[in-house]
Amino acid sequence: MNDAEIVRRVLDGDVNAFALLVDEHCAQILAVTSRHVPQDRAAEVAHESFVRAFERLGTFKGESPFVHWLTRIALRRCADFWRGRARSRETVFSALGSGAREWIENIPDAAADGLEAHAERSEAGVILDWALAQLAPDDRLVLTMTHMDGQPLNNVADLMGWSLSKVKVRSHRARRKLRDVLGRMLD
Amino acid sequence: MDDRRLDNIEQALLAHARAPKAAVVPFDFTARVMCEVRQKAEHGEDFWDVFGLVAQRFAPICALAATAVCGYAQFMDRVLGQALLSLSMHGAGAVTLAGLMP
Numbered sequence: 001m002n003d004a005e006i007v008r009r010v011l012d013g014d015v016n017a018f019a020l021l022v023d024e025h026c027a028q029i030l031a032v033t034s035r036h037v038p039q040d041r042a043a044e045v046a047h048e049s050f051v052r053a054f055e056r057l058g059t060f061k062g063e064s065p066f067v068h069w070l071t072r073i074a075l076r077r078c079a080d081f082w083r084g085r086a087r088s089r090e091t092v093f094s095a096l097g098s099g100a101r102e103w104i105e106n107i108p109d110a111a112a113d114g115l116e117a118h119a120e121r122s123e124a125g126v127i128l129d130w131a132l133a134q135l136a137p138d139d140r141l142v143l144t145m146t147h148m149d150g151q152p153l154n155n156v157a158d159l160m161g162w163s164l165s166k167v168k169v170r171s172h173r174a175r176r177k178l179r180d181v182l183g184r185m186l187d
Numbered sequence: 188m189d190d191r192r193l194d195n196i197e198q199a200l201l202a203h204a205r206a207p208k209a210a211v212v213p214f215d216f217t218a219r220v221m222c223e224v225r226q227k228a229e230h231g232e233d234f235w236d237v238f239g240l241v242a243q244r245f246a247p248i249c250a251l252a253a254t255a256v257c258g259y260a261q262f263m264d265r266v267l268g269q270a271l272l273s274l275s276m277h278g279a280g281a282v283t284l285a286g287l288m289p
Binding site: 033054 | 192193197198199201202203204205206208210213217219220223224227228
Protein backbone atom coordinates (compact mmCIF):
# COMPACT_ATOMS: atom_id res chain seq x y z
CA MET A 1 0.00 0.00 0.00
CA ASN A 2 1.48 3.37 -0.96
CA ASP A 3 1.41 6.59 1.06
CA ALA A 4 -1.50 8.13 -0.84
CA GLU A 5 -3.66 5.07 -0.17
CA ILE A 6 -2.78 5.15 3.53
CA VAL A 7 -3.65 8.86 3.67
CA ARG A 8 -7.03 8.08 2.10
CA ARG A 9 -7.63 5.36 4.71
CA VAL A 10 -6.82 7.76 7.55
CA LEU A 11 -9.10 10.43 6.09
CA ASP A 12 -11.86 7.82 5.82
CA GLY A 13 -11.65 7.36 9.59
CA ASP A 14 -9.02 4.63 10.08
CA VAL A 15 -6.84 6.66 12.47
CA ASN A 16 -4.62 3.66 13.30
CA ALA A 17 -3.40 3.54 9.69
CA PHE A 18 -1.48 6.74 10.41
CA ALA A 19 0.99 4.58 12.38
CA LEU A 20 2.11 3.09 9.04
CA LEU A 21 3.11 6.56 7.84
CA VAL A 22 4.91 7.31 11.10
CA ASP A 23 6.84 4.03 10.95
CA GLU A 24 7.74 4.59 7.31
CA HIS A 25 9.00 8.15 7.59
CA CYS A 26 10.09 8.70 11.20
CA ALA A 27 13.80 8.07 10.49
CA GLN A 28 13.85 10.59 7.63
CA ILE A 29 11.92 13.26 9.52
CA LEU A 30 14.10 12.79 12.58
CA ALA A 31 17.16 13.17 10.35
CA VAL A 32 15.73 16.49 9.10
CA THR A 33 14.89 17.85 12.55
CA SER A 34 18.22 16.77 14.02
CA ARG A 35 19.97 18.89 11.35
CA HIS A 36 18.02 22.00 12.30
CA VAL A 37 17.36 21.91 16.06
CA PRO A 38 19.53 20.75 18.98
CA GLN A 39 19.96 16.96 19.17
CA ASP A 40 18.11 16.67 22.47
CA ARG A 41 15.01 18.39 21.00
CA ALA A 42 14.99 16.72 17.56
CA ALA A 43 12.66 13.85 18.54
CA GLU A 44 10.24 16.31 20.16
CA VAL A 45 10.07 18.48 17.04
CA ALA A 46 9.69 15.38 14.83
CA HIS A 47 6.83 14.24 17.10
CA GLU A 48 5.13 17.65 16.75
CA SER A 49 5.62 17.47 12.98
CA PHE A 50 3.74 14.16 12.72
CA VAL A 51 0.91 15.41 14.93
CA ARG A 52 0.66 18.58 12.83
CA ALA A 53 0.69 16.46 9.67
CA PHE A 54 -2.23 14.44 11.03
CA GLU A 55 -4.19 17.61 11.79
CA ARG A 56 -3.59 18.95 8.28
CA LEU A 57 -3.84 15.64 6.42
CA GLY A 58 -6.93 16.88 4.57
CA THR A 59 -4.79 19.51 2.83
CA PHE A 60 -2.47 16.89 1.28
CA LYS A 61 -3.32 16.99 -2.41
CA GLY A 62 -1.04 14.17 -3.55
CA GLU A 63 0.63 16.40 -6.17
CA SER A 64 4.07 15.75 -4.64
CA PRO A 65 5.30 12.71 -2.69
CA PHE A 66 3.92 12.50 0.84
CA VAL A 67 7.42 12.63 2.33
CA HIS A 68 8.07 16.03 0.65
CA TRP A 69 4.87 17.41 2.13
CA LEU A 70 5.84 15.97 5.53
CA THR A 71 9.36 17.39 5.30
CA ARG A 72 7.95 20.87 4.61
CA ILE A 73 5.86 20.59 7.78
CA ALA A 74 8.93 19.44 9.74
CA LEU A 75 10.96 22.41 8.45
CA ARG A 76 8.21 24.83 9.48
CA ARG A 77 8.19 23.26 12.95
CA CYS A 78 11.98 23.74 13.12
CA ALA A 79 11.57 27.43 12.19
CA ASP A 80 8.83 27.75 14.83
CA PHE A 81 11.17 26.18 17.37
CA TRP A 82 13.74 28.95 16.79
CA ARG A 83 11.08 31.68 16.75
CA GLY A 84 10.03 30.46 20.18
CA ARG A 85 13.61 30.73 21.36
CA ALA A 86 14.30 34.26 20.17
CA ARG A 87 15.69 34.99 23.63
CA SER A 88 18.69 32.76 22.90
CA ARG A 89 19.83 35.46 20.44
CA GLU A 90 20.51 37.68 23.42
CA THR A 91 23.10 35.27 24.81
CA VAL A 92 26.48 36.96 24.66
CA PHE A 93 29.45 35.00 23.36
CA SER A 94 31.30 35.27 26.66
CA ALA A 95 28.49 33.24 28.30
CA LEU A 96 29.56 30.18 26.29
CA GLY A 97 32.45 29.60 28.66
CA SER A 98 36.20 29.29 28.54
CA GLY A 99 36.17 26.22 26.25
CA ALA A 100 34.65 28.21 23.39
CA ARG A 101 37.10 31.10 23.89
CA GLU A 102 40.00 28.66 23.92
CA TRP A 103 38.73 27.02 20.70
CA ILE A 104 38.67 30.44 18.99
CA GLU A 105 42.13 31.39 20.27
CA ASN A 106 43.69 28.10 19.19
CA ILE A 107 42.21 27.99 15.70
CA PRO A 108 44.97 26.69 13.38
CA ASP A 109 46.26 28.93 10.60
CA ALA A 110 45.88 26.30 7.88
CA ALA A 111 44.20 22.96 7.19
CA ALA A 112 47.59 21.26 7.42
CA ASP A 113 47.86 22.43 11.02
CA GLY A 114 44.87 20.32 12.08
CA LEU A 115 41.88 22.44 11.14
CA GLU A 116 39.78 19.31 10.61
CA ALA A 117 40.65 17.88 14.00
CA HIS A 118 39.82 21.25 15.52
CA ALA A 119 36.45 21.20 13.73
CA GLU A 120 35.58 17.84 15.29
CA ARG A 121 35.77 19.19 18.84
CA SER A 122 32.49 19.69 20.68
CA GLU A 123 33.25 23.40 21.25
CA ALA A 124 32.78 23.92 17.51
CA GLY A 125 29.21 22.72 17.88
CA VAL A 126 28.59 25.08 20.79
CA ILE A 127 29.93 28.08 18.86
CA LEU A 128 28.07 27.09 15.70
CA ASP A 129 24.79 26.78 17.62
CA TRP A 130 25.38 30.19 19.18
CA ALA A 131 26.25 31.82 15.85
CA LEU A 132 23.24 30.26 14.06
CA ALA A 133 20.98 31.39 16.90
CA GLN A 134 21.87 34.99 15.99
CA LEU A 135 20.27 34.52 12.55
CA ALA A 136 16.59 34.72 11.63
CA PRO A 137 14.90 31.26 11.60
CA ASP A 138 14.49 31.19 7.80
CA ASP A 139 18.12 32.29 7.28
CA ARG A 140 19.22 29.52 9.58
CA LEU A 141 17.16 26.91 7.71
CA VAL A 142 18.32 27.90 4.26
CA LEU A 143 21.96 28.19 5.36
CA THR A 144 21.88 24.75 6.95
CA MET A 145 20.31 23.15 3.88
CA THR A 146 22.52 24.80 1.27
CA HIS A 147 25.94 25.29 2.87
CA MET A 148 25.96 22.53 5.47
CA ASP A 149 23.78 19.71 4.12
CA GLY A 150 24.79 20.53 0.54
CA GLN A 151 21.28 20.02 -0.80
CA PRO A 152 20.59 21.04 -4.42
CA LEU A 153 19.13 24.54 -4.64
CA ASN A 154 16.00 23.41 -6.52
CA ASN A 155 15.36 20.87 -3.77
CA VAL A 156 15.66 23.63 -1.14
CA ALA A 157 13.33 25.85 -3.22
CA ASP A 158 10.78 23.04 -3.32
CA LEU A 159 10.97 22.39 0.42
CA MET A 160 10.85 26.06 1.43
CA GLY A 161 8.17 26.96 -1.11
CA TRP A 162 10.46 29.68 -2.55
CA SER A 163 11.63 30.49 -6.06
CA LEU A 164 15.11 29.35 -7.07
CA SER A 165 16.38 32.94 -7.24
CA LYS A 166 15.04 33.66 -3.75
CA VAL A 167 16.88 30.61 -2.39
CA LYS A 168 20.13 31.83 -4.01
CA VAL A 169 19.76 35.34 -2.61
CA ARG A 170 18.70 34.25 0.89
CA SER A 171 21.41 31.61 1.07
CA HIS A 172 24.08 34.11 0.06
CA ARG A 173 22.81 36.72 2.52
CA ALA A 174 22.57 34.18 5.33
CA ARG A 175 26.18 33.12 4.76
CA ARG A 176 27.24 36.77 4.87
CA LYS A 177 25.26 37.33 8.08
CA LEU A 178 26.93 34.30 9.66
CA ARG A 179 30.30 35.75 8.72
CA ASP A 180 29.30 39.11 10.23
CA VAL A 181 28.29 37.38 13.46
CA LEU A 182 31.64 35.56 13.62
CA GLY A 183 33.47 38.80 12.81
CA ARG A 184 31.74 40.62 15.66
CA MET A 185 32.64 37.72 17.93
CA LEU A 186 36.33 38.21 17.13
CA ASP A 187 36.24 41.98 17.62
CA MET B 188 39.61 41.98 11.93
CA ASP B 189 41.93 39.20 10.74
CA ASP B 190 40.27 37.84 7.55
CA ARG B 191 42.33 34.66 7.38
CA ARG B 192 41.52 33.83 10.97
CA LEU B 193 37.84 34.51 10.29
CA ASP B 194 37.99 32.28 7.18
CA ASN B 195 39.49 29.45 9.20
CA ILE B 196 36.87 29.73 11.93
CA GLU B 197 34.11 29.75 9.34
CA GLN B 198 35.60 26.73 7.54
CA ALA B 199 36.03 24.80 10.79
CA LEU B 200 32.45 25.50 11.86
CA LEU B 201 31.04 24.49 8.47
CA ALA B 202 33.17 21.32 8.54
CA HIS B 203 31.73 20.54 11.96
CA ALA B 204 28.21 21.09 10.65
CA ARG B 205 28.83 18.84 7.61
CA ALA B 206 29.90 15.91 9.75
CA PRO B 207 27.23 13.17 9.65
CA LYS B 208 24.98 13.10 12.68
CA ALA B 209 23.35 9.87 13.69
CA ALA B 210 19.69 10.35 14.47
CA VAL B 211 18.38 7.46 16.56
CA VAL B 212 14.63 7.00 16.56
CA PRO B 213 13.34 6.52 20.15
CA PHE B 214 11.91 3.01 20.55
CA ASP B 215 8.42 4.27 21.48
CA PHE B 216 8.30 7.12 18.95
CA THR B 217 5.37 5.77 16.91
CA ALA B 218 3.42 4.81 20.03
CA ARG B 219 3.74 8.31 21.48
CA VAL B 220 2.74 10.00 18.23
CA MET B 221 -0.26 7.69 17.84
CA CYS B 222 -1.34 8.32 21.43
CA GLU B 223 -1.57 12.06 20.75
CA VAL B 224 -3.07 11.52 17.29
CA ARG B 225 -5.87 9.36 18.76
CA GLN B 226 -6.59 12.01 21.39
CA LYS B 227 -6.76 14.68 18.67
CA ALA B 228 -9.07 12.51 16.58
CA GLU B 229 -11.43 11.88 19.53
CA HIS B 230 -11.48 15.53 20.56
CA GLY B 231 -12.00 16.54 16.95
CA GLU B 232 -15.03 14.25 16.69
CA ASP B 233 -16.36 15.55 20.03
CA PHE B 234 -16.08 19.11 18.76
CA TRP B 235 -17.99 18.40 15.54
CA ASP B 236 -20.66 16.44 17.42
CA VAL B 237 -21.27 19.41 19.74
CA PHE B 238 -21.05 21.86 16.84
CA GLY B 239 -23.64 19.88 14.85
CA LEU B 240 -26.02 19.68 17.83
CA VAL B 241 -25.76 23.42 18.58
CA ALA B 242 -26.13 24.31 14.92
CA GLN B 243 -29.29 22.18 14.59
CA ARG B 244 -30.82 23.60 17.76
CA PHE B 245 -30.09 27.26 17.11
CA ALA B 246 -30.28 27.42 13.31
CA PRO B 247 -33.94 28.67 13.15
CA ILE B 248 -33.32 31.36 15.79
CA CYS B 249 -30.11 32.50 14.06
CA ALA B 250 -31.87 32.67 10.69
CA LEU B 251 -34.70 34.79 12.17
CA ALA B 252 -32.21 37.11 13.92
CA ALA B 253 -30.14 37.56 10.75
CA THR B 254 -33.27 38.35 8.71
CA ALA B 255 -34.39 40.92 11.29
CA VAL B 256 -30.98 42.61 11.38
CA CYS B 257 -30.77 42.79 7.57
CA GLY B 258 -34.30 44.15 7.34
CA TYR B 259 -33.63 46.78 9.98
CA ALA B 260 -30.41 47.85 8.25
CA GLN B 261 -32.15 48.17 4.87
CA PHE B 262 -35.02 50.15 6.39
CA MET B 263 -32.65 52.55 8.21
CA ASP B 264 -30.60 52.99 5.05
CA ARG B 265 -33.71 54.01 3.18
CA VAL B 266 -34.86 56.40 5.92
CA LEU B 267 -31.44 58.05 6.08
CA GLY B 268 -31.29 58.34 2.27
CA GLN B 269 -34.69 60.04 2.17
CA ALA B 270 -33.75 62.42 5.02
CA LEU B 271 -30.56 63.48 3.25
CA LEU B 272 -32.40 63.97 -0.04
CA SER B 273 -35.08 66.04 1.66
CA LEU B 274 -32.56 68.24 3.48
CA SER B 275 -30.50 68.79 0.33
CA MET B 276 -33.61 69.87 -1.53
CA HIS B 277 -34.23 72.44 1.19
CA GLY B 278 -30.76 73.91 0.69
CA ALA B 279 -28.63 72.14 3.33
CA GLY B 280 -24.91 72.41 2.61
CA ALA B 281 -22.57 69.47 2.02
CA VAL B 282 -20.92 69.97 5.44
CA THR B 283 -24.26 69.78 7.23
CA LEU B 284 -25.25 66.65 5.32
CA ALA B 285 -21.87 65.03 6.00
CA GLY B 286 -22.37 65.73 9.72
CA LEU B 287 -25.64 63.76 9.63
CA MET B 288 -23.99 60.66 8.18
CA PRO B 289 -23.61 57.84 10.70
